[in-house]
Amino acid sequence: MIKLYNYNNIKNRLSFYGGNAGTKKAIYKDNGEKWLIKFPKNTKNFKNVEIPYTTSIISEYLGSQIYQSIGLPVHETELGIYNNNLVVGCKDFNSEGKTFYEMKLLFNDYLEEKEKIREMLVSNTESTYNVDIEEISYVLNNNEYIKDNIEIKKRFWDMFIVDCFINNNDRHNGNWGIFVIEKENRISIAPVYDNGNSFFPKHSEEKMKNIENIKQLISNGRTPYIFKGKSIDSVKVIKNLSLRDNNLNFGNTEEEKFLKEISDNLQEALLRIVPKINLEKIIKIIDEIPLQYEKLQIMSITMKEYYKTFLKERYYKILLPAFEKSKKIKN
Numbered sequence: 001m002i003k004l005y006n007y008n009n010i011k012n013r014l015s016f017y018g019g020n021a022g023t024k025k026a027i028y029k030d031n032g033e034k035w036l037i038k039f040p041k042n043t044k045n046f047k048n049v050e051i052p053y054t055t056s057i058i059s060e061y062l063g064s065q066i067y068q069s070i071g072l073p074v075h076e077t078e079l080g081i082y083n084n085n086l087v088v089g090c091k092d093f094n095s096e097g098k099t100f101y102e103m104k105l106l107f108n109d110y111l112e113e114k115e116k117i118r119e120m121l122v123s124n125t126e127s128t129y130n131v132d133i134e135e136i137s138y139v140l141n142n143n144e145y146i147k148d149n150i151e152i153k154k155r156f157w158d159m160f161i162v163d164c165f166i167n168n169n170d171r172h173n174g175n176w177g178i179f180v181i182e183k184e185n186r187i188s189i190a191p192v193y194d195n196g197n198s199f200f201p202k203h204s205e206e207k208m209k210n211i212e213n214i215k216q217l218i219s220n221g222r223t224p225y226i227f228k229g230k231s232i233d234s235v236k237v238i239k240n241l242s243l244r245d246n247n248l249n250f251g252n253t254e255e256e257k258f259l260k261e262i263s264d265n266l267q268e269a270l271l272r273i274v275p276k277i278n279l280e281k282i283i284k285i286i287d288e289i290p291l292q293y294e295k296l297q298i299m300s301i302t303m304k305e306y307y308k309t310f311l312k313e314r315y316y317k318i319l320l321p322a323f324e325k326s327k328k329i330k331n
Contacts, residue, residue, distance in 0.1 A: 001290045004298075005080035005089055007037055015092075019175070019194060022056060025082075026092075034092040037082055043202065050204040056196040058289070058299055060088045062307070063166045063195030065285045070276045072158060073191040079289070079298070086298060093191050099180045100190055104173035106146065107139055129172045133227045133243065133262065136173070151189050152178065157269035159192060164234040165277070165314055169222045170197035199307055208306040218313045238322045241266055241329075267326035274323035279315060283308055 007027065013034060015026035022041035029035055038060060040053040060077060067074040076091035094100055140146060140153050155176070163171045175194035178187050200208070200217075207213060221235035227243050237243060242263045286308055289299045 002079065002288050004290070004293050005078050007080045007082040007087060007089065022054070022196070034094075035089050036092060037080065037087045037089050038196065039082075039085060039087055046202065049202045050206070051202070054201040055199075055203070055303070056201040057086050057088045058303070059198040059201045060090070060194075060196040062286065062289075063168055063198030064090075064192075066166055066198075066282055067162060067192050067195065069278060069281050069285065070162060070273060072155075072162065073189075074195075075191050075193040081293060081296070084296060086293075086296060090193070093193070097181060097183060098188075099182065100177055101180060102174050102177045106143055106178070107135070107173065109139075109143055109145075129174075129224050131172050131223075131225045133225055133232065134258070137258070137262070145187050146178070149187060149189070152187075153265065154269070154272070155189050155192075157265045158273055160234060160266070161238070161269050161273045161319070163198075163223075164221050164238055165311065165319060166195070166198040167200065167217070167221070167310070167314075168195055168198040170194075170224065172224045199310070203306075205300060205302050208302050214306065214310055214313070217310065218317060235318055238266065238270070238318060241270075241322060241325060267329060270319070270323045270326045271330065274319050277315060277319070279312060282311060 011028040013026040013028050017024045017036055023039045025037050027035050040057050043049040061079050064074050064077040075093050078089045080087050080089050146152050159171055177190045179190050180187055219235055221233050223232055223234045225232040243259055286304050292298050
């Protein structure tokens with residue numbers, strides 16, 4: 001079992017963090033490292049939620065650990081206790097000489113002669129929670145600072161796959177980003193962070209005992225992504241290797257070329273990510289979370305089994321067949 005970190009005697013740090021998943025506290029650890037701790041969100045303003053607080057603490061920790069197990073750069077996390085509350089500690093990945101920017105800020109960068117085209121694509125450049133696939137593809141392909149940075153485009157599609165696997169339905173343009181290294185006049189991709197909406201942070205124990213419920217969840221991948229004004233289901237997109245439901249025969253129109261580019265990016269991400277998913281290792285990560293700390297419940301057996309069942313089903317029924325299909329197309 002993993003050991004929970006005791007945050008009761010930590011030193012406060014003057015810093016502040018955004019996000020709506022719950023309150024946060026900036027701290028220094030004993031070794032002087034900069035961290036923040038996240039608290040569970042109260043559900044009193046949520047409809048049809050039967051638990052008093054979300055389980056986003058477990059979601060943040062587990063989602064981040066799974067990203068790490070796959071080999072993608074992710075912020076460092078650990079479970080801990082603060083004032084008899086379960087919290088998750090997240091190491092601050094900012095460092096001297098680097099300035100972090102959320103991806104949404106790049107959408108306001110002027111794109112020279114393409115501005116008129118961009119205005120037709122973008123319904124609201126300040127939108128954070130609705131991610132237009134056409135818009136983000138346009139920015140990734142045309143922003144002069146990132147268009148030649150292949151790692152940024154890869155990261156978007158890698159996250160698309162992993163977020164589907166862990167059911168993170170909140171990957172918007174305000175919770176992934178880049179570093180600007182001013183002295184070197186270059187950009188680098190920041191670690192993955194903010195995985196608190198992975199799995200099912202609003203589900204009660206009773207809901208997790210419903211087997212029919214989980215069967216339905218396997219085949220539904222709600223996301224903040226939209227295309228042509230309609231919501232995108234990540235499970236359907238991955239199964240079809242396309243934003244559309246029909247076959248993969250593409251024509252020569254601009255829209256067909258765009259759809260082919262999306263399909264190619266998706267297939268390449270599947271070929272990169274799926275072979276790195278080690279279910280045995282991931283199940284061990286879940287099993288190593290203690291059931292309780294003194295009298296405080298951490299993660300129930302029901303919750304563990306629910307998560308493990310979901311991950312196995314998503315892997316074998318969605319990701320693995322799409323991977324095999326992508327491999328066949330490539331060959």
